[in-house]
Amino acid sequence: MNLSPDNDEVVFPEDEYALRLVRVRERMTAQNLDLLIVHNTPNIAYLTGYVPASGNAYAVLLIKGSGECTVHMPADDAPLMPPRPWIGDVAGIPAPHMGSRFELTAELAEKIGGARVGIEKGRYPLCAAAGTAITRRLAGRAEVIDASDLILRLRHVKSPRELSAMRRAAELSGIGMRAAVAAVKAGNTDNDIGAAAYSAMLRHGSEAPYPAPFIMVGARTGWGPHLSWKRFGLQPGDVVNMEMTGVHQRYAAPLYRTAVIGPPSDVIRRVCDAVIECVNVVLETAAPGEPAGDVARRATLKLDPIRDVAYCTGQVSYGVGLTLSPNWVEHSFRIIEGNQRPLVPGMTFHAPTAVRLPGKFAVSFSETWVMGGERPEILTDMPRELFIGEE
Amino acid sequence: MNSAFLDQLSAYVSGGVRQELAFPIGEYSRRVSRACSLMGDAGLDALLLTHLPTICYLTGYQFTNCDYTGYLLLNRSGSGTMVVPGTEIGAVLMHGWIRDIRDFPSWAPEQAVPIICEILGGWQAADGLIGIESQLELMDPFILERLQTALPGAVFHDATALLWSERAVKTAAELQHIRQAGRYSDAGMLAAVRQATRQTSENEIAAAAAEAMIRSGSEFFATAPLVATGERTALPRTSFGRSAVRGAAPTVIELAGVHQRYCAPIMRTVLPAGCRESLKHLLDIAQAGLTDLMTMARPGAAVGGPVEHARRVMADMGCDAGDAGLPWSFGHSVGICLPPTWDEGSLRLSPDAAGEFRAGMVFYSSIRLGINGIGGIGVGDTWRVADGENEVISSVPQHAVASLAGGLK
Numbered sequence: 001m002n003l004s005p006d007n008d009e010v011v012f013p014e015d016e017y018a019l020r021l022v023r024v025r026e027r028m029t030a031q032n033l034d035l036l037i038v039h040n041t042p043n044i045a046y047l048t049g050y051v052p053a054s055g056n057a058y059a060v061l062l063i064k065g066s067g068e069c070t071v072h073m074p075a076d077d078a079p080l081m082p083p084r085p086w087i088g089d090v091a092g093i094p095a096p097h098m099g100s101r102f103e104l105t106a107e108l109a110e111k112i113g114g115a116r117v118g119i120e121k122g123r124y125p126l127c128a129a130a131g132t133a134i135t136r137r138l139a140g141r142a143e144v145i146d147a148s149d150l151i152l153r154l155r156h157v158k159s160p161r162e163l164s165a166m167r168r169a170a171e172l173s174g175i176g177m178r179a180a181v182a183a184v185k186a187g188n189t190d191n192d193i194g195a196a197a198y199s200a201m202l203r204h205g206s207e208a209p210y211p212a213p214f215i216m217v218g219a220r221t222g223w224g225p226h227l228s229w230k231r232f233g234l235q236p237g238d239v240v241n242m243e244m245t246g247v248h249q250r251y252a253a254p255l256y257r258t259a260v261i262g263p264p265s266d267v268i269r270r271v272c273d274a275v276i277e278c279v280n281v282v283l284e285t286a287a288p289g290e291p292a293g294d295v296a297r298r299a300t301l302k303l304d305p306i307r308d309v310a311y312c313t314g315q316v317s318y319g320v321g322l323t324l325s326p327n328w329v330e331h332s333f334r335i336i337e338g339n340q341r342p343l344v345p346g347m348t349f350h351a352p353t354a355v356r357l358p359g360k361f362a363v364s365f366s367e368t369w370v371m372g373g374e375r376p377e378i379l380t381d382m383p384r385e386l387f388i389g390e391e
Numbered sequence: 392m393n394s395a396f397l398d399q400l401s402a403y404v405s406g407g408v409r410q411e412l413a414f415p416i417g418e419y420s421r422r423v424s425r426a427c428s429l430m431g432d433a434g435l436d437a438l439l440l441t442h443l444p445t446i447c448y449l450t451g452y453q454f455t456n457c458d459y460t461g462y463l464l465l466n467r468s469g470s471g472t473m474v475v476p477g478t479e480i481g482a483v484l485m486h487g488w489i490r491d492i493r494d495f496p497s498w499a500p501e502q503a504v505p506i507i508c509e510i511l512g513g514w515q516a517a518d519g520l521i522g523i524e525s526q527l528e529l530m531d532p533f534i535l536e537r538l539q540t541a542l543p544g545a546v547f548h549d550a551t552a553l554l555w556s557e558r559a560v561k562t563a564a565e566l567q568h569i570r571q572a573g574r575y576s577d578a579g580m581l582a583a584v585r586q587a588t589r590q591t592s593e594n595e596i597a598a599a600a601a602e603a604m605i606r607s608g609s610e611f612f613a614t615a616p617l618v619a620t621g622e623r624t625a626l627p628r629t630s631f632g633r634s635a636v637r638g639a640a641p642t643v644i645e646l647a648g649v650h651q652r653y654c655a656p657i658m659r660t661v662l663p664a665g666c667r668e669s670l671k672h673l674l675d676i677a678q679a680g681l682t683d684l685m686t687m688a689r690p691g692a693a694v695g696g697p698v699e700h701a702r703r704v705m706a707d708m709g710c711d712a713g714d715a716g717l718p719w720s721f722g723h724s725v726g727i728c729l730p731p732t733w734d735e736g737s738l739r740l741s742p743d744a745a746g747e748f749r750a751g752m753v754f755y756s757s758i759r760l761g762i763n764g765i766g767g768i769g770v771g772d773t774w775r776v777a778d779g780e781n782e783v784i785s786s787v788p789q790h791a792v793a794s795l796a797g798g799l800k
Binding site: 015030050051053054055056076077079080094096102119121122124125126127128129131132137146148175191192194195196198199202203205206207208209210211212213214219220222223225226227229230231280281311313315318324325326327329331334336355358359 | 456532533598
C-alpha cells in the first residue's frame with residue numbers, strides 16, 4: 001500500500017529528500033563511487049522516510065551516481081517504503097528466500113554494477129556475512145571500500161525542518177522528565193518513575209523512544225549509565241538518575257536529570273554543582289569553528305574538584321538527530337578531547353556530563369542543543385538543578 | 392581510569408553486594424559447559440561472541456543501546472573474558488559472572504581489536520579456529536577485517552547457530568520468567584483493549600499498555616508496543632504514530648512484557664461493532680490458523696508439517712495469495728530479548744524450516760492479514776510445546792477481546 005503524499009506519515013516534503021540524495025551523490029562523486037550500498041536503517045530513513053518497527057529490519061538502499069535507485073527488502077515489508085520518484089525498483093525478497101538475502105543483495109549489486117562500490121562496513125546492522133557476500137560477489141569486478149561515514153557526515157548538520165522536529169521532541173522530553181520527577185518519592189519504585197515518564201511522553205504524542213528511559217535509583221546509579229527500571233524501591237537518601245527522550249518524526253532530543261530523596265548530602269551537592277558547571281561551560285561557550293576537543297577540555301576542567309571521588313568518560317556531547325531502535329545516538333560526532341574537528345552551525349548534540357562514584361551514586365545533567373550561528377541554542381527546557389523528592 | 396573503576400566495583404562484588412543475576416550461578420555454569428562442549432564438537436578453539444542476547448544467555452550481561460557491542464570471549468575450558476565499552480563495566484559485574492573485563496572507548500570500536508588479539512594469544516588460540524556470529528549484526532565487516540589483519544593465522548568461522556539448539560528448549564527456570572513476562576503482557580493488553588474502546592488514538596492505547604506493563608513489573612521493552620488503527624492495520628508491523636481511532640475501524644495491538652529479559656509477546660485485534668464482515672472473517676481465519684498450529688505442533692513432529700497444515704486450514708477458509716495473503720512464516724522462537732527485537736532468532740516456523748518440535752520450545756506465533764485500502768487484523772500468542780497439551784502463555788484470549796471491548800465503556 002502506497003501512502004498518499006498528504007498522509008501525515010510522510011515526514012518531510014519531497015524536495016527535502018531530493019536534496020539529501022543530491023548531497024549524497026555529490027559526496028559519492030568526490031569519492032569516485034559508482035554505487036553506494038546503504039544498510040544502516042537510520043541512513044535509509046534519512047533518505048527515504050522509511051521507518052521500520054525494528055532498527056535491524058533488513059533493508060538495503062542501492063544508490064547509483066545518477067538515475068533511479070533500488071531498494072532491496074523483504075517483500076512483506078515493502079508497503080512501508082514511501083514512494084520516492086527516484087526509487088525505481090523496490091526489489092522485494094519473497095519470504096521463502098529470506099535465508100538467502102545476503103547473496104541476493106550481492107547479486108543485485110553486481111547487476112547494478114560499478115567499478116568502485118561503497119558499503120557501510122562499520123554501521124549497524126550490516127553484519128560480516130552480508131559484507132562478505134558483497135565483497136566476494138564483486139571480487140575482480142569492483143573495488144569495495146568503506147563508506148561508513150559518507151551519509152553520516154551529511155546528517156551532522158540539520159535542516160530547519162529537522163530542527164523543528166527536534167524542538168517538538170525536546171518538548172516531549174520535558175513532559176516525560178516532569179512526570180518522572182513528580183514520581184520520585186520514597187515508597188515508589190523505579191518502575192513507577194519509568195511508567196510515569198514513558199506514558200506521559202506517549203500520551204502527548206511521542207513516537208516510540210529508543211532506548212526506553214533510563215531510570216536508576218540508589219547505589220545502582222553508581223554502576224553504570226545503561227541500566228533501567230527493574231522493580232527497585234526508592235528510599236530516603238537515594239539518588240535517582242533519569243535520562244529519556246521524546247521522539248517526533250523520529251527525531252530525538254534527550255534530557256538527563258538527577259534527583260535525590262530528601263536533603264542531599266554535601267558530597268552529592270558538591271558533585272552536582274561540578275557537573276552542572278561542566279554542562280554550563282559547553283552550553284555557554286561552544287562556538288562555531290572551534291575544535292570540539294577544546295570545548296571538552298575547557299568544560300571538563302570544572303570536574304577537577306571531584307576527580308578524587310568520581311569518574312567521567314570525558315565526553316561532553318555527542319551527535320543526536322534521527323533515531324530508530326535501538327539507539328538515539330547518531331554516532332556522528334563527539335565533543336571529547338582529541339577530536340579537533342570544528343563545530344559547525346546546525347550540528348545538534350546531546351550534552352550529558354555524567355560522573356560516577358563507583359557503587360555509590362552517580363550524577364548527570366544534560367541538554368540537547370544546536371550550534372547556532374554564534375552560540376549554542378538549547379532545545380530542551382527544564383530547570384538544570386538537583387530535584388528533591390519526597391521522603 | 393577504567394581499571395580503577397573496575398577495581399572499585401569488583402571490590403563491591405567480592406564483598407557480597409547484591410548482584411542482579413537472572414539465574415543462580417550454577418545455571419550459567421551449565422550453559423557455559425554446554426557451549427564448551429559444542430565448541431569442541433565444532434573444532435573451535437574459542438568463541439568471540441557479539442550478539443547481545445547470546446552474551447546475556449551465557450553471562451547474564453544486559454545492554455540497552457544495542458547498536459554497538461561488547462565482546463564475550465570464551466575458551467574451551469570455560470574461561471570467559473568480556474571486552475566492553477568502559478561505561479559497561481559495572482553492568483557486566485552487576486548482571487553476571489564474568490570478572491575478567493577489559494574496556495575500550497565506545498566511540499573507537501577498533502581499539503577492541505588489539506585487546507581481543509591479546510586475549511586469544513594468551514589462550515594459544517591466535518592461530519586457531521575462532522567461532523563468530525557473522526550472520527548477525529554487531530559482528531560487522533569493519534571489525535572482522537581488522538581481526539583478520541591482526542591475526543593472519545586465525546580462521547574466523549561462522550558459529551551463529553552454535554547455541555540455537557540449546558537456547559530453543561527452555562528450562563523450568565526460564566519458563567518461570569517467560570510466564571511472568573506473560574502476566575505483564577496480559578496487563579498491557581487488557582489496558583490497551585480498554586483504551587481502544589474509547590476511540591482515542593494509537594498513542595493513548597500504546598501509553599496505556601506501556602504504563603500497565605511497567606507498573607505491573609515489566610522491564611524495558613525490546614520493542615515498544617505496536618499499535619495501528621484504520622488503514623494502517625493493513626501495513627506490516629509499524630509503530631504508533633498519533634493516528635486517531637475512528638468509528639468502526641480495526642485496531643491491532645502487539646506488545647511484550649519483559650521479566651529478567653525474557654519476553655512473552657501477544658497480539659490482539661479490536662473490531663468495534665459495525666466493522667466490516669470481511670475483517671471479522673479474516674480474524675476467524677487467522678485465529679483458526681494459529682490454533683491449528685499450536686494444536687498440531689507435537690514433540691517429535693517436523694516443524695514444517697504443522698506449519699503447512701495451518702496454512703491449508705487457512706486456505707480452506709478462503710485465505711489465499713490474493714489481498715489477504717497466506718502467510719509464509721508462522722512465527723519464531725522467543726526467550727531472551729534485547730532491543731531492537733523480541734525475536735530470539737533460533738528457530739523460524741515456516742514450511743521449509745529444518746528440525747523438529749521439542750518439549751520446552753517456546754514460540755511467538757502471529758498472523759496478520761490485511762486488505763489494501765481497508766485495513767487488517769492480527770492475532771498472536773506465545774506458546775510452549777509440551778509433552779501433554781501445549782501451553783499458551785497469555786490469558787487474554789482473542790475471542791474474549793470482543794466482549795472485553797464491548798463490555799467496557
